[in-house]
Amino acid sequence: MSVLTIVQAINKALTEEMGKDDSIVLLGEDIGVNGGVFRATEGLYQSFGPNRVIDTPLAESGIIGVAMGMSLYGLKPVAEIQFLDFIYPAFDLIVNELAKFRYRTGGQYPTHIVIRAPCGGGIKGGMYHSQSSESYFIHTAGLKVVMPSNPYDAKGLLVASIRDADPVIFLEPKRLYRSVKGEVPEGSYTVPIGNASVVAKGEDVSVFTYGAMVHVALEAAKKADEKGISVEVIDLRTLSPLDFEAIVDSVRKTGRAVVVHEAPRTLGFGAEISALISEKAFLHLEAPVTRVTGYDTPFHYSLEEVYLPSVGKVLNAIEKTAGF
Amino acid sequence: MSVLTIVQAINKALTEEMGKDDSIVLLGEDIGVNGGVFRATEGLYQSFGPNRVIDTPLAESGIIGVAMGMSLYGLKPVAEIQFLDFIYPAFDLIVNELAKFRYRTGGQYPTHIVIRAPCGGGIKGGMYHSQSSESYFIHTAGLKVVMPSNPYDAKGLLVASIRDADPVIFLEPKRLYRSVKGEVPEGSYTVPIGNASVVAKGEDVSVFTYGAMVHVALEAAKKADEKGISVEVIDLRTLSPLDFEAIVDSVRKTGRAVVVHEAPRTLGFGAEISALISEKAFLHLEAPVTRVTGYDTPFHYSLEEVYLPSVGKVLNAIEKTAGF
Amino acid sequence: MPTEMLQIVNEEGKSDSKLDPDLPQSELHKLYRTMVYTRAFDNRMIAMQRQGRMSFYAPCVGEEAAHIGSAYALKPEDWLFPQYREQGAMILRGISLEQLVSSLLGNRNDANKGRSFANAWGDRSLNIVHSSAPVGTQIPLAVGAAMAAKLRGDKTVTLAYFGDGATSSGYFHVALNFASVFKAPTIFFCKNNQYAVSVPIHRQLASKNVAVKAAAYGMEGVQVDGNDILAVYCVTKEAEERARSGGGPTLIEAITYRMGAHSTADDPTRYRRQEEVESWKKKDPIKRFRLYLENRGLWGEKEESDLWTEAENMVSEAVRRAEAAPLPTVESMFEDVYKEMSPALKEQLQDALTSRESR
Amino acid sequence: MPTEMLQIVNEEGKSDSKLDPDLPQSELHKLYRTMVYTRAFDNRMIAMQRQGRMSFYAPCVGEEAAHIGSAYALKPEDWLFPQYREQGAMILRGISLEQLVSSLLGNRNDANKGRSFANAWGDRSLNIVHSSAPVGTQIPLAVGAAMAAKLRGDKTVTLAYFGDGATSSGYFHVALNFASVFKAPTIFFCKNNQYAVSVPIHRQLASKNVAVKAAAYGMEGVQVDGNDILAVYCVTKEAEERARSGGGPTLIEAITYRMGAHSTADDPTRYRRQEEVESWKKKDPIKRFRLYLENRGLWGEKEESDLWTEAENMVSEAVRRAEAAPLPTVESMFEDVYKEMSPALKEQLQDALTSRESR
Ligand SMILES: Cc1ncc(C[n+]2csc(CCOP(=O)(O)OP(=O)(O)O)c2C)c(N)n1
Ligand SMILES: Cc1ncc(C[n+]2csc(CCOP(=O)(O)OP(=O)(O)O)c2C)c(N)n1
């Protein structure tokens, strides 16, 4: 057990899994000698050499295409996309090939791949270093989508993703990389894909969120508590497949729900959660499901604090929902 | 006034607008001498020549990139993507550049572009000639997304899109190209972007849909009527910006809503409609908003009738909602 | 820099004896049989589509030498990444005719479980990666598989087929660049059939030819007469040896012609003249190889008519069996999206089953 | 096929008199002044970022000759499509220092309205299309603008700047292919600064160099000493004349070196040796051009120190003014997503205003 940051936990997961399974290879831009621009792959090039920690030319379609070809052959590639904002040159390969390969080949060619990408705002990176585009991947059948919010989950979910037989988009909230620390066990453990986690128990309002917003929601919950509103905060952790039982269970209890995410509102994940709650817990609902989200604009550079959901905005929504 | 198919109405819109405004140019694969694989551009090469009807090399990123460059310079390109399923090589340019150009340049460089693409199933085209991926574009701030369901709207919306100063993704339900006919006026008229249309008036249940599913919904509505359920069918026509007043008005009246689309369920447009109804008409709702959608699988080739929403499925949903 | 297109057998079926690979008779017959089977298959599938028994088909008429000759140069453990117009390579490798038809029909016996439209063949056990419709995506996959093989210490070579149209895609460039940087044992095999649907090669690219593009990657590039199966075999063999011995990738451009329509949905009279088609008929790769065999005394009228009868019967038999198979089950529509069916998909399967029952 | 890198002025500042374009003294001074202003600007921005007054900056130290010399060869009506590391070209064209700083700070005076991160400069009135972060996207845009100009009958030329890393992107290939097929009047200007962040050129590509890639498009390709501003000017001028007279596109590879870090977030000591950096310091383009001017008796100590004082003062003044400006308004965050604010955005603007008030 040691206290690690998220980026250290990710590094540990990669190091330990690569040590155990030599079919795991890493590919990405600047992940080798340089150790990754966020240092997630620090030391791995030195430990596993250039054949397993591969610095690629600057082409995301090459990274994903080549990783997919490797996986068809039997390897388990873990690709790093330097920023989620730069994944789109590979979008065709991800949506039309990666997500459909097992299906269209009648199960003959599964693609055992993890795509890691730092996501989200909060580092003053502007519209091309802050995007939260999980909706595109959640909407795509055949992909799994995972986003941890703390070091323990980061390691456990990454190990689970690496061992998962399906392609996993593993999103890392970059503003948490070094700002959140926590106990992380040495050695192997997994956090199962598909299970949400109740990070604060409560009775009056359920808040569903994930990634960096978990911490914003927890702070808002604390403030709401001071005002006499008991808030349950659920960290979804896995966005696809979704743990909708956990969502329904919580709403059955509280009758009120708020969804928080950084991604733009329209067709952000909040829309799906809201629709699911309507379908599965309609008679339990005592207030409209409220969304606190990024706005339907490109991510703003100098006003990022206005753009992002804040403790204040989440608290507002909790109060409004509780008082409905 | 003449009776035209949708593909003829589109052809008319292009012909008339190009005749009036020589800054309009067409780009795409096989749109020139060949007239487009669906014949939407038939005769235009002959009328306007190779400088304005440009057969491109096989690269969607080239089509969209070059069209965008042309629009920066002051032209109004209309790009054809042969099938919506093949738009993804240009996804980066669409999401990271086209959608953000006006914004990131402080309004200095708007991009006046229409991207036309045949979409949807029903022609036994399998997973790469049947996709309904409107969610990706609706979720992307900066794009407008339009989908007509009949020849009149097809012409009027396309003219409006060509004249619109923002980038428009113009989706054409290919199974309707020749199967739906209707009166289409000669000469100029527009159907405004942003307005839904009530295609059947009703009192008990509202059905929200668009594109090919409008016809499925209308048939289901007729059958429901025979069973004593009065159904209002709303053709959304414009998916972004959305006419949410029309949605809310209808739900205020009926208290019950069904959304129908071909796209996969999770984060399909039904999710957003459901969330909006919850937010804006919660107290009017007497039943959960029900979604009838494609499934969360790649589009199936030989079982496409099982995959697609059918009159039977929509009728089921209407009855369930009405009886809730 | 490639300057000349390699040809071994000319249009009269005469071979250049200095270049002829002198394959044994049995091998020559195998190649010719595969060509004829492929042509018979094409003819029949086009007819079936016209009869409304199939939704769509893309024939390879005229291009048989290019893909059969190249596939023949590889070993069974080498991996093929087809585009979609390589029926002959599929047949040569051993995908059964019935399987090819089952896949086109999307029936329950289809190894793709009825999910793939048109020419999306492949077979894991034969090291053929199923083609898909999006043009060009297979090219980087072939590079990745080759890099994996190299990493594993296997001597496997991979070959990606693609058309002249596909050379315009970003994938072509990205894949050739990766392959050259990582010295991947990959053969990039371009079937330049002069058209991408209606777009002729000179509007697809402005370089002298496709082969010269190899220079952009410091790679060997070679042009071959794609209607001369022996020449195709020889250049591919050379590329295969280079790849297998660690010499890295090769770009091959096979000059051929799409004698038929792009697909059953296409009408080529809209964009090309009949004289052009006629001029290429003289270069028909099957006719040429038959003349070669006849010139060498290895083939005659009798063998020819027997072979055609046999091929057509085999295709008919395959069609009969494939058409007898039922559609896939509704359950199978929800399988293989993931290894395990997700809770959401289980619900959706129930919905599909219920809807089917209720009407 | 380009065989040799063009150099006109050597490291001692001696020019080859047969090649020297013999620019008038005032023009030479203008070029040198722009180089010095650019260096002074870079130095100051790096310092500001270290002081926490700016979130991020990517300097162009060492590459000034490449982009200033090339931009100088064009006319004001020609369009520039920068990548992000061409501050000198921005200054030469006339974007004010204050505007450059305002954009980096994202303040209310920023013409981009505070929306763009880092080096995303541009100006509609100067025919500079704002750069963005995604590598390579500007290349096809430049081709489209050139095709539009040609269609309109304008004599405009467009120039796309990009790095060695960007040559690996699909955009590079797709754009050069379109440009060659349509004979677009575009100059593709690659600033080969030897690195893409940490990845050295020989792991980025395996061709002899970048310039040879022109052959893949039947295009002229030329290599130039990117630290020699006169040589850069001359090759770009030639390309500009070819483009303007209907001769089509050119690919230029300027050999230079990124003397500093990739950006303020980067630590180059992790991936390259100090000796390498030192060896390139000898080739510093500003030093070389100063020697050239001195050798020709056009420059001296006094002019040098006056110029530096002036440049530093001007940068300071620009910083002072930019830092005094407030942040953009909340309203402006919702403008320019569309020409007219949509109903949904109006609602969201209200939400943003309310949230801001409430805490
Ligand atoms: C990305 C993409 N864009 C467009 C299409 C539609 N399309 C199918 S085949 C084809 C032409 C392919 O030409 P080529 O690569 O020369 O192969 P050929 O058909 O000649 O064998 C086109 C445009 C597609 N399948 N994928
Ligand atoms: C598509 C994309 N992938 C990755 C990045 C991250 N990134 C920013 S600059 C850069 C290197 C660019 O190298 P080069 O083109 O040589 O330009 P230079 O920085 O050397 O001027 C990378 C990888 C990006 N901006 N865009």
Ligand SMILES: [Mg+2]
């Ligand atoms: Mg072709």
Ligand SMILES: [Mg+2]
């Ligand atoms: Mg560089």
